Amino acid sequence: MRFDLTDLKLFLRVAESGSITAGAETVHLALASASARIRGMEEMLGVPLLKRNRRGVEPTDAGRTLLHHARAITQQMEKMRADMGEYASGLKGHIHLLCNTSALTEFLPDILAEFMASHPQVNVDLEERPSHEIVQAIRDQLGDIGIVTDAVDSSGLETRLFREDRLVLALSPLHPLARSLKRRSVVPFAEVLENDFIGLAGDSALQQYISEHASRLGQRLHYRVLVRSFDAICRMVASGAGIAVVPESAVLRSRDASTIRHIHLSDAWSRRKLLLCMRRYANLPGYARELADALVNS
Numbered sequence: 001m002r003f004d005l006t007d008l009k010l011f012l013r014v015a016e017s018g019s020i021t022a023g024a025e026t027v028h029l030a031l032a033s034a035s036a037r038i039r040g041m042e043e044m045l046g047v048p049l050l051k052r053n054r055r056g057v058e059p060t061d062a063g064r065t066l067l068h069h070a071r072a073i074t075q076q077m078e079k080m081r082a083d084m085g086e087y088a089s090g091l092k093g094h095i096h097l098l099c100n101t102s103a104l105t106e107f108l109p110d111i112l113a114e115f116m117a118s119h120p121q122v123n124v125d126l127e128e129r130p131s132h133e134i135v136q137a138i139r140d141q142l143g144d145i146g147i148v149t150d151a152v153d154s155s156g157l158e159t160r161l162f163r164e165d166r167l168v169l170a171l172s173p174l175h176p177l178a179r180s181l182k183r184r185s186v187v188p189f190a191e192v193l194e195n196d197f198i199g200l201a202g203d204s205a206l207q208q209y210i211s212e213h214a215s216r217l218g219q220r221l222h223y224r225v226l227v228r229s230f231d232a233i234c235r236m237v238a239s240g241a242g243i244a245v246v247p248e249s250a251v252l253r254s255r256d257a258s259t260i261r262h263i264h265l266s267d268a269w270s271r272r273k274l275l276l277c278m279r280r281y282a283n284l285p286g287y288a289r290e291l292a293d294a295l296v297n298s
Helices: 005-017 020-026 031-045 061-083 101-118 131-139 176-181 205-216 230-238 248-253 286-297
Strands: 050-053 056-059 093-099 122-128 145-149 158-171 196-200 222-227 244-247 261-265 271-278
Touching: 005 020, 005 031, 005 056, 005 061, 020 031, 031 061, 056 061, 061 093, 093 101, 093 131, 093 286, 101 122, 101 158, 101 205, 101 248, 101 271, 101 286, 122 286, 131 145, 131 271, 145 286, 158 230, 158 248, 158 286, 196 205, 196 230, 196 244, 222 230, 230 244, 230 248, 244 248, 271 286
Parallel strands: 093 122, 093 145, 196 222
Antiparallel strands: 050 056, 145 271, 158 244, 158 261, 158 271
């Protein structure tokens, strides 16, 4: 059995992207050449490595095993490149960072901007996913570093505290709900579910998280409008258009903070910690360890 590094990198990128075309482009191969290499790997092993469907491809059980080894081998190569970086020129490192909505919008931009300015040879591939998907992706070696909530099972991974991230109810002081709550500083989520909400548009990991907790209470949230950012949510809330559940940090930094009332939720799931997770810190390439340190110590 002989696979070269191009084969392994190709298979890794195809599995990550769910597309042979996208994987081929990443490693600079023509589609026909990439398809031939995948077929050759399958013929050599005598088993299919990918399941083809209308949406693209995904690894078979055998493919996931190969993916595990391909990831380990390419990571070791990246680690070698990083460790030799001071002796070589023109080499670039690549870090695949997976995070949830709160980390992406509230905490990462400034940290990443500073890190990338001081590491011009390193590229960071930033991807938003729900926390449970991030944990599985890190276990499957489909990402280098993840940022997840402490509500998910991260057993088998190394974790470090990244941030406290409490979710709060945000509303205008003139909203009818604000008047009914009067001076209460804490409220159960179940008590506010009948109101119109403002939420995040698109496939937001945080929106999925909040909707799941509403479903557990036998309710479905009614969104009056969906917008693209926490800033936009806060502007809509301040106008009295609806209420929202958002990170407390988003309210405090909002330009409309003075016209928004935020109330803590009594539900345990609202008191979240964001954790950095990785398979093994010591096995990360040097530049990825530096990013992990920057995230934890910032």
